Amino acid sequence: MDFNDSAAEAAFRHQCRQWLTENATTKQRPDDVFGSDLSQTALLSQARAWQRKKAAAGFGAITWPTAFGGMGGTPVQEVIYRQEEAAFNVPTGIFNVSLGMVIPSLFVHGSEAIIRQHVEPALHGDSLWCQLLSEPGAGSDLGMVRTRAERVTDGRDGWLLNGQKVWTTLAQFADYGLVLARTDPQQGKFAGMTSFYIDMRSPGVQVRPIRQANGEAEFNEVFFNNVFIPDSQRIGAEGGGWKVTLTGLMNERLSIGGVMPPKLWQSAADLMLRSPGKHGHHTAMQDSRNRQKLSDLYLNAQGLWLLQCRGLTALGQGKEPGAELSIAKIVAARTLQDFAYFAMDLQGARGLLDAKAQAPGWELVQRLWFGSAGMRIAGGTDEIVKNNVGERILGLPPEPRTDKGKSFRELLDEGHSS
Known part of the structure; x- marks a missing residue:
């Protein structure tokens, strides 16, 4: 695919950037985290207000059909908006399940009455x-x-x-x-x-x-x-x-663009420049072993971006993204976990302190340290996802299946007897 914006995509990117500039605050640092000082209730209230504002401007659900209140846009436009929004300090993630998985399932499988009753409130953040x-x-x-x-x-x-x-x-x-x-x-x-x-x-x-x-x-x-x-x-x-569940899971694939925090490798580089070095080095950046870890982080981020581009190319051609996007989950979760451990190691004993006692930007490190391990479980454990990759991409022999041709009741009885 062409990695540069087309004329239409460049115009859309300008439209997004202009609207965000007029309606949101630019991040002071790439690793700023919105609402780190807010309770979950207060954060939800802010997220509802932001989603309402986005929906009114047409950015609330870019890929949704216009008949349902969306823009009728392309997956590429959705990614462009997310790329631009990442530079602004706004609430994100609260409505990912609502708008990215559940409501698209209602489009396909719900009755007209259900669609009329529930789609608009969800789009405007009134229902979660x-x-x-x-x-x-x-x-x-x-x-x-x-x-x-x-x-x-x-x-x-x-x-x-x-x-x-x-x-x-x-x-x-x-x-x-x-x-x-x-x-x-x-x-x-x-x-x-x-x-x-x-x-x-x-x-x-x-x-x-x-x-x-x-x-x-x-x-x-x-x-x-x-x-x-x-x-x-x-x-x-x-x-x-x-079938309903698979519809939601297929729509979830587009969210791969939001897995990696923007410019994560740059945040690591900044931290290395600020951290004292060991073995006679003035900063951690002077240590070749640390630079190797930074290179790994950069390469993983670039690889994930290329996988995303492959998925977007498939969508743009009217195809479904292939099973190779399963690789992205494995790489992203492990990369985020490695980044958090690396950042803590650079701080030595101070790495154990709460974000409030650290320099700006540590909130992201703390969130990733607590959350990245869970990413390796959510949506299928690493082991399950690797099985999918091995069988569906590499063509390896599938694991033996003992549940074929059996009812759920029989499987339960077998489980109880064992």
């Missing part, structure tokens, strides 16, 4: 959605979902939901959730699931935040105890939940 997928026994293999939805027998047209989800991002603040549930255990593990949306304030829904090492609670456990769901809140066909 979470995705209720992972469970204690169904993480990388979502086919083992045990949360069940059963038809009610009291004359109402609906379902009763029982079970548990875990690692649900921002569930404590979400207004609605898209839940994947088992509706027919006699079918194969992927065939017997159905998707619904629920009001997170419904009777029987209990959210328990999971306190993280950094003191925050981004993730949650969610419990369902006889939660009634009207059949009108079913998304897609009965037994078609896996």
Whole structure:
């Protein structure tokens, strides 16, 4: 692909930059983190206001169809906007699940009534959605979902939901959730699931935040105890939940552009210049071993950018990004983790201090140190993703499958007997 902007892309980039300049504050440093001094509640309020402002200007959902309030733009335009926004100190990430995964699934599989009711409030930040997928026994293999939805027998047209989800991002603040549930255990593990949306304030829904090492609670456990769901809140066909889930996961691929913080290698270089050296060096930059680590960080960032370009090229040609984008998750998570450890090592004993006791820019290091290990688990562990790469890209023999041709009930019985 041509890495330079076309005339139309350059004009769009100028439009984005001009609007951002008029409506946001430029970052003082590439590693500035918006809202580091705000509570989660206050940060959510700021994020809603920013999303509302973006939506009013047409930047709220660039790739969405115009019929749904989007710009009808291209994935490249979405990336251009993100590149420009990265230079400004604004809230990011809060609506990634809502607008990047859940609502696009509603476009494809939801009824007209659901689309009319929920798309516009989500676009303008008035409603926040979470995705209720992972469970204690169904993480990388979502086919083992045990949360069940059963038809009610009291004359109402609906379902009763029982079970548990875990690692649900921002569930404590979400207004609605898209839940994947088992509706027919006699079918194969992927065939017997159905998707619904629920009001997170419904009777029987209990959210328990999971306190993280950094003191925050981004993730949650969610419990369902006889939660009634009207059949009108079913998304897609009965037994078609896996198709709905795949739609959301496919849309998630575009978010690869937001994985790496902008100019991360430059932040590392600045830190090396400010850090005292060892073995007679005045600064850490003078040590060739440190420069080698900086080179690795730069090369990984460039490699991830090229993978993103390959995915965008496929999208621009009307194709789906290939499985090679799975490599990006492995490389990005490990790179962010290595950066955080490297930054802490450069500070010596001071690397253990809280960001408030450090020089400006340490907030990013601290967030990556706490969060990057989780990235190697979320969305499929490193081991699962490497299996996908080996089988689907390298053509290696697949691992033996013992679940083919068996119902979910049989798989459960086998698990209990073992």
